[in-house]
Each structure stands twice: as structure tokens, then as C-alpha cells.
Amino acid sequence: MRVTTSFPLGTLRDTPSEAEIISHQLLLKGGYIRRVNSGIYAYMPIMFRVIEKISSIIDKELISIGCTKLLLPQLHPADLWRKSERWEGYTEGEGIMFNLKDRQGKEFGLAPTHEEVITCIASEIINSYKQLPQCYYQIQTKFRDEIRPRFGLMRSREFIMKDGYSFHSSKKDLASFYEKMGNAYGNIFQNCGLQTVGVEADSGAIGGASSKEFMVTANAGEDTILFTESGSYAANLEKAFSIPSQAIPLKKYSSEWLDTPNQKTIEDICKKNNLDPSQIVKVVIFIGKFEDKTELPIIACIRGDQHINEVKLFNLLNKKYATNLIKLNIVEDNTIIKKNLVNLPLGFIGPDIDNKTIKIDSNWDKSWIKIADESASNLSTFISGGNKVNTHKVFREFSFTEKDYLIADIRNAKKGDRININSDEKLQEKKGIEIGHIFQLGQKYSEKLNANFSDKDGQLKNLWMGCYGIGVTRIAQAAIEQNHDEHGICWPIQISPFQIIIIPINFKDPIQRKLTEEIYEDLMNNKIDVLLDDRDDRAGVKFKDADLIGIPFQIIIGRDSINKEVEFSCRAQKTKIKLKANKLLETFISESKVMYNKNS
RNA sequence: CGGGGCGUGGCGCAGCUUGGUAGCGCGGGUGCUUUGGGAGCACUAGGUCGCAGGUUCGAAUCCUGUCGCCCCGACCA
Incomplete structure (x- = not known):
């Protein structure tokens, strides 16, 4: 891709005043997103590449554990949500579901989640235990009318989410698939180059038995995680249990x-x-x-x-x-x-x-x-x-x-509390950004929506269900929150929009230009994601933009072009090495391998 | 929904207290110079000051209403 012809950057010189946290500022300043309305953003070309990288990491992992990708509607009839008894709760008062009427006066809602639709469809397809288990997923835009959207893509009203739904013939099979999904989630986040913690969580309005959240630890996080140093316990504050400190006995009071x-x-x-x-x-x-x-x-x-x-x-x-x-x-x-x-x-x-x-x-x-x-x-x-x-x-x-x-137990656990009577381990506290959540729903939805299958014994039974979400756009922002410096973003290479950016210092110089084109061609032929900053701008401008948008490797082509020499620079470490142009490909391959392994 | 703040060219802001017909920096365009970390000079385009009323000879500025956005809180898979 070339900056002048096919990939305009749209970076900003000043940080827009609306952004509070660093990742939001960098997304706006780097030209990744543009705000259209409160909590509603346009994903610019460079952002969409990140989204696609994350999506393909998710696809690869989920397909490997036997999930099937599909695409469900975004507009849902109210009747379907009334069957699961969620319509009132999700729309009334400060409910988060956008809802509207069509020209016939029929009520609809924009989907904040898809349990109803998928359960309804799955029950039509699945008749027998022989077809189980099944897991369907999609990567799609979700709508939630948040009371207060904030922090850019962290809590936006429209966002991209991967949501998956599994169907099982028994509780036991659900539990084992849930474990498998938990492992897949661990792999996905690791493959995205993120540091995450899995914590016990409240299952909230979705309901169900067991649930686990995956958190990116970051100070900007809206959730509080309580955990022990040894890793023996980790839970969201909403769910966490602990032993309170000892009360101080009351001295005697003479009067009542x-x-x-x-x-x-x-x-x-x-x-x-x-x-x-x-x-x-x-x-x-x-x-x-x-x-x-x-x-x-x-x-x-x-x-x-x-x-x-x-x-x-x-x-x-x-x-x-x-x-x-x-x-x-x-x-x-x-x-x-x-x-x-x-x-x-x-x-x-x-x-x-x-x-x-x-x-x-x-x-x-x-x-x-x-x-x-x-x-x-x-x-x-x-x-x-x-x-x-x-x-x-x-x-x-x-x-x-x-x-x-x-x-x-209606008490908040807190930092310093012990986790049980037999242990001296004390709880510690960190802020986290929730990027994934997996639930064992059980039969809650299959009962309400009458989703059955014939079991081995010939009896009709309700399907056992699990549901599994990943905030795709939220991952992108959380990754920035975890990977940035004073100059801009430092993407983990796995989800970076490009692997390499080529910066010719003086693109008008015929020698530099010729070498630049050769290198660009060569990298493209080797299927490397490369962005060529072919703007006729001063070097400083291109350096600043390259640092800001955070592509992990920079190739700088300047005065040594005459000797076929270039610089190979690593964005995060700020290291620069000089090398012959014909060594670039192998250097990139070995350096990026180090980076992939470090993060995943 | 409660509290606070803000709406002035693409972006960041000043002007408002004390009314006199809109300005700065960055960005855009053209030309010349420059060319390894956001260049210099010159010229240039671009704004009914969120919107609607009102006061006034005259309103970005004062008054009333309204819409929108941001922040804190309440709240929230």
C-alpha cells in the first residue's frame, strides 16, 4: 500500500480534546477512528486492517476447535425477545437495547447480543443428539445504548464483537466444551500479543451458571480485579469472595x-x-x-x-x-x-x-x-x-x-482480605479491561424458546447452551493501552495494520526512489504487509507519523542508498541497524520471529 | 437523571467580563528556497461564531429558550 495513492493516513497534529485516556487519544490522533456521534465511530482503513487481523486470529483458533462461522441479523423482532423474557428488562427505563417500530407498527430491537436468534435457529436445525455438539459464531456489529458511552471504543454504543453459541446434549459436555473454549480464548489473546488474566465473573443479565472473564490489565480499565499473587484465586470485584478482617470488640456500654x-x-x-x-x-x-x-x-x-x-x-x-x-x-x-x-x-x-x-x-x-x-x-x-x-x-x-x-454474602471483597480461613494469602487489586467473557448458560434459553433435541433414550430434552463473547474493537484499544510510548502506538506485530513501513527520506532523489521501489516490490512479492510512505514530505513528518501509527518495523532509505544500504528500525525498542538492502528480508524474518515468540 | 464544562474555518484555541461587524497557531492550495525527527519566505482559499427568539442604531459578546458534545457521579453483558 502507498500512502499517496491508496492509503491516506489522516493523522492529526493535535490531540482532540474529547479524548481522556491515552489509547483513545492515539486512535484519534493516529487517524484510526473518527467520531460520528457519542459512542459511534467510523473505523478508518488503517483501523479496519487491525480489526481484520484480530478477526482472522479468532477465526483460526475457533475453527480449530470445531466452531462454525455465520452471520445473524442485527434487527430482532420484539416477540422473540419476549419469549426469553428479556424484552422488558433490556428496553424499559434505562435499558440498553435500541428499539423501534416498523411501518406496520411492529416492534424491533437492535441486537445487543444474539442468544434468542441463534437458539431459535439452532433448534430448527438440531433434532438429534447425533448432531451435537455444535458451536456457531459470528463477528459483527452490536448495539448497546450505554448510559454513558466513554473512552472511545472501550464503551461505545456501536462496536464489533465476536459472539459464539454452543449447543450440547448434556451439562457435562457443555462443561468440557466451556473448558476448551477457555483455552482457545487464552490462545487468541496470546496470539494478539496481549497480557490477559482470566477471572471468575458475575454472569449479569445474560444469566446462567458459570462464567469467566478475560481481562487486559491496565490502569484505564473500568473493572476491578482481585487476585492472589500465587494465582490461586482471581475474580472480578462483582463476584469476588473473601474473609473480612476481624472486627474490633465493642467495649461495654452502660446505657442502651x-x-x-x-x-x-x-x-x-x-x-x-x-x-x-x-x-x-x-x-x-x-x-x-x-x-x-x-x-x-x-x-x-x-x-x-x-x-x-x-x-x-x-x-x-x-x-x-x-x-x-x-x-x-x-x-x-x-x-x-x-x-x-x-x-x-x-x-x-x-x-x-x-x-x-x-x-x-x-x-x-x-x-x-x-x-x-x-x-x-x-x-x-x-x-x-x-x-x-x-x-x-x-x-x-x-x-x-x-x-x-x-x-x-452481599459484601464487596477488598484488597488485603484473606481468601479463606486456611490461607494467609491476601487479595491484591488491579484494574482491568474486559475483552472476553464466556458463560455456561445451561438450559435457560432453550427452555424459554423451546429448543429441544431427541436424546439417546428417545426423549425430547432441552439443549444445553454456552455463549462466548470477545470485544474485537475493544481488543484493539486495549492493546494500545498496553503498548504505547510518548511517541505513539507500539502495536504487537500480530495485530498491527502493517508489519513494515518504508520511509524514503527524500523520495525525489532518483537513487533513493529506485532503491525504495525495489525494496517495496521485493517485500510485496514475499507477501509481507508493507506500507510505503511515498509522500513528498520532510523526513521529520514521516518519522513522526510512523512512530504515531506504531507499525513495528521501519525501513529508512536515505543517503546510503548509493551503497544499497538502508536502516532497519524497531519501533518499540527504538533500535536502528544499518544493513545492505539484500539482507532486509532475512533480517525482517528473524526479527519478527523474535517478536512473535515474545508475544505469543 | 444529578453536578460541572464546552459549542467560533479541517484540527487546537483566543475574543465574551466592559456590545462596534472575527482573530491566532497548525493544516489546505500556489510559487521559490530547503530536505535525516512535525522547515522558511511570499501569496491565497476557507467561518451566516450550534440553533431559534429577544434586547439594541448595532450581538460571537447581554437575556430567554432549545439542541448537541465532553467530564464527574448515578448506572451499566
């Missing part, structure tokens, strides 16, 4: 009541009364909104020095009730409290709250759902709200179980 004027936060109470946060039980009120429009008031208790994990709480409630929980809102607005509760001031609510506190005319359900984390229920003596303004209470021998509390 504490005057705590205007002390609404744990911090205030501790400061003014010489207490430790671990001696307090924090009481948080939530409102759960269900699909059938009911609103349940929830009271959640946790030790004062710990934090409630809303994902865990959400999942717990969702499992407990027959209808789907759509939203879980923390109640911290006093007007909402006053409207629904009798004389209950926020900040002073205690675990011994009574059902009578819910007003008759409230549209909430009239009894509390009570949930306590073990960190709270393990305390025998503690301080908590007195259910009266400016008052806290000393609780002695309070039993959460006797007061109808459900005891469950």
Missing part, C-alpha cells in the same frame, strides 16, 4: 441509647463517639423494582467498615423471586422515605425495624425483605441506628436469623 446529633455517616459516629467502623452495623434501604411492576422495600445490613455489593444483592433477590428483578435502587432521598415510611430518618435506621413502619398508602409492598451480610450477623454486640432522629442504639445479643433476616 446514644445521642448522636446529626451524625448520619459511619465516619461521623466513629469520630464523635470514639468507635471503630467494625463495631457498627450499617443499614441500607433499597427499592427493588420487578418486572410485574411491584416494588419491594429491602433492608440490607452489613458491618460498618464493609461495602455492599449491589450485584450480589441483585442476583440474590432475582433468584429468590419468581418475577424478574429489573432495577435495584438505593434509597437515599429523604422525601422518598417520608412518603413511604412512618417517621424514619435516614442515617438512624436500625436492623430491628418493624413492618408497621411502612405507610399504608405507600405503593411499596407492606413487609420488609431483610438481608444481612455475615460480617453483620457475626457480631454479637454492635451499634446501629435507633430508628429515631439523632439516636443510635447498642444492640446486645441481637439475632439476625430470629428477626427473619436472610444471611447471605
Whole structure:
């Protein structure tokens, strides 16, 4: 490819002010992407080459484990999503599914994921256990109306994703395929030249049993990963479990009541009364909104020095009730409290709250759902709200179980916690970018969509399913986040748009030009991805652009052309070696081999 | 949805407080010089100042409304 005729670069001199993180800045500055709207980007030719490289790495690996590539529609009928009972949850309120009506008034949604469509199609094709297992995948644009798109391709509303769906005759076969897929994912990311960590994860709105996320570790990541140094445990914060630190025993209090004027936060109470946060039980009120429009008031208790994990709480409630929980809102607005509760001031609510506190005319359900984390229920003596303004209470021998509390893990694990009682290993924390997620869905979708097969015993059974996603455009940006320097991108060679860029210093000089053309021709004939910067620009401009767009090898053709000598430069290491033009090919082959092996 | 900020040529910005008819750097075009890390000189094209009202003799500037974008939070496979 030639910069002047077939491959204009479109690099920018200044960094557009809209970009916050380095990878986003470099994508814009390097001319890889252009913003069309909030969270919607055009992938420029140079970006599309990266996308194609990543796609072919994925194809190669997935085909090797027996997956089949196809392409599914992006516009899905609402009825199909109603069958899986996901339409409401994905469209209502702040749902992420773009939806619209056609001219007949029929409802459609732009696909954020494809379980429904593929399950429907697979069930038509698959009749017998003899056809199983099967795994279909596609690489396609997905749409998600994110509440706040940000960081360029990291969280965009339109993005490219590889999504795969497997079908099995048994749970066991699903589990073994899931393992196989996990290994394939490891290979894919390694073949993309990325450093990743596999972590246990929450399966979120997709649902299902087991799920694992693949994270690129980077400070710009939006997820928090907790792990042990030895690698014995790694999980997303949403899912992570740990043993909380020891609570400090409460000293004896003579009176039952504490005057705590205007002390609404744990911090205030501790400061003014010489207490430790671990001696307090924090009481948080939530409102759960269900699909059938009911609103349940929830009271959640946790030790004062710990934090409630809303994902865990959400999942717990969702499992407990027959209808789907759509939203879980923390109640911290006093007007909402006053409207629904009798004389209950926020900040002073205690675990011994009574059902009578819910007003008759409230549209909430009239009894509390009570949930306590073990960190709270393990305390025998503690301080908590007195259910009266400016008052806290000393609780002695309070039993959460006797007061109808459900005891469950609703706590955020944190850095420094131990992972189990028998181990001294402590959790560490890092930020990560989720680039892949694999799920064992089980029979959730095949039941709802009635996807059956005849098993060996002649009985009709629901298909066992897994689903597997990779954020293709997100990989590209994550790779930049992990591989850049002050001059620009340093692509891993595996996913770089080109392997080599040729920079003739003075393209008007007939000797340099002749040598440049010879070298370009030779590399092209040897099927090497090479970009020729044949612009009639000053050397500095071409050097800056080459460094910015980050192609791993640069061939600089300058004044030594007369002796058929050129420079071979490695972008990331900034090393330069002089060599004869006829040694270029072998040097590139050996140097790139080193690079491939280092990264994969 | 709450808080903050911004909309002025392709990009980055100044001008707005205190109204007088739009400017800087980069980029584009032409010519000459230059040519190993974003060149110099000269000439040149390009903007109804987000949009709509209003105040005024006069609005990029003041007022009202509206749209859009960015950041923080809430939230989110």
C-alpha cells in the first residue's frame, strides 16, 4: 500500500480534546477512528486492517476447535425477545437495547447480543443428539445504548464483537466444551500479543451458571480485579469472595441509647463517639423494582467498615423471586422515605425495624425483605441506628436469623482480605479491561424458546447452551493501552495494520526512489504487509507519523542508498541497524520471529 | 437523571467580563528556497461564531429558550 495513492493516513497534529485516556487519544490522533456521534465511530482503513487481523486470529483458533462461522441479523423482532423474557428488562427505563417500530407498527430491537436468534435457529436445525455438539459464531456489529458511552471504543454504543453459541446434549459436555473454549480464548489473546488474566465473573443479565472473564490489565480499565499473587484465586470485584478482617470488640456500654446529633455517616459516629467502623452495623434501604411492576422495600445490613455489593444483592433477590428483578435502587432521598415510611430518618435506621413502619398508602409492598451480610450477623454486640432522629442504639445479643433476616454474602471483597480461613494469602487489586467473557448458560434459553433435541433414550430434552463473547474493537484499544510510548502506538506485530513501513527520506532523489521501489516490490512479492510512505514530505513528518501509527518495523532509505544500504528500525525498542538492502528480508524474518515468540 | 464544562474555518484555541461587524497557531492550495525527527519566505482559499427568539442604531459578546458534545457521579453483558 502507498500512502499517496491508496492509503491516506489522516493523522492529526493535535490531540482532540474529547479524548481522556491515552489509547483513545492515539486512535484519534493516529487517524484510526473518527467520531460520528457519542459512542459511534467510523473505523478508518488503517483501523479496519487491525480489526481484520484480530478477526482472522479468532477465526483460526475457533475453527480449530470445531466452531462454525455465520452471520445473524442485527434487527430482532420484539416477540422473540419476549419469549426469553428479556424484552422488558433490556428496553424499559434505562435499558440498553435500541428499539423501534416498523411501518406496520411492529416492534424491533437492535441486537445487543444474539442468544434468542441463534437458539431459535439452532433448534430448527438440531433434532438429534447425533448432531451435537455444535458451536456457531459470528463477528459483527452490536448495539448497546450505554448510559454513558466513554473512552472511545472501550464503551461505545456501536462496536464489533465476536459472539459464539454452543449447543450440547448434556451439562457435562457443555462443561468440557466451556473448558476448551477457555483455552482457545487464552490462545487468541496470546496470539494478539496481549497480557490477559482470566477471572471468575458475575454472569449479569445474560444469566446462567458459570462464567469467566478475560481481562487486559491496565490502569484505564473500568473493572476491578482481585487476585492472589500465587494465582490461586482471581475474580472480578462483582463476584469476588473473601474473609473480612476481624472486627474490633465493642467495649461495654452502660446505657442502651446514644445521642448522636446529626451524625448520619459511619465516619461521623466513629469520630464523635470514639468507635471503630467494625463495631457498627450499617443499614441500607433499597427499592427493588420487578418486572410485574411491584416494588419491594429491602433492608440490607452489613458491618460498618464493609461495602455492599449491589450485584450480589441483585442476583440474590432475582433468584429468590419468581418475577424478574429489573432495577435495584438505593434509597437515599429523604422525601422518598417520608412518603413511604412512618417517621424514619435516614442515617438512624436500625436492623430491628418493624413492618408497621411502612405507610399504608405507600405503593411499596407492606413487609420488609431483610438481608444481612455475615460480617453483620457475626457480631454479637454492635451499634446501629435507633430508628429515631439523632439516636443510635447498642444492640446486645441481637439475632439476625430470629428477626427473619436472610444471611447471605452481599459484601464487596477488598484488597488485603484473606481468601479463606486456611490461607494467609491476601487479595491484591488491579484494574482491568474486559475483552472476553464466556458463560455456561445451561438450559435457560432453550427452555424459554423451546429448543429441544431427541436424546439417546428417545426423549425430547432441552439443549444445553454456552455463549462466548470477545470485544474485537475493544481488543484493539486495549492493546494500545498496553503498548504505547510518548511517541505513539507500539502495536504487537500480530495485530498491527502493517508489519513494515518504508520511509524514503527524500523520495525525489532518483537513487533513493529506485532503491525504495525495489525494496517495496521485493517485500510485496514475499507477501509481507508493507506500507510505503511515498509522500513528498520532510523526513521529520514521516518519522513522526510512523512512530504515531506504531507499525513495528521501519525501513529508512536515505543517503546510503548509493551503497544499497538502508536502516532497519524497531519501533518499540527504538533500535536502528544499518544493513545492505539484500539482507532486509532475512533480517525482517528473524526479527519478527523474535517478536512473535515474545508475544505469543 | 444529578453536578460541572464546552459549542467560533479541517484540527487546537483566543475574543465574551466592559456590545462596534472575527482573530491566532497548525493544516489546505500556489510559487521559490530547503530536505535525516512535525522547515522558511511570499501569496491565497476557507467561518451566516450550534440553533431559534429577544434586547439594541448595532450581538460571537447581554437575556430567554432549545439542541448537541465532553467530564464527574448515578448506572451499566
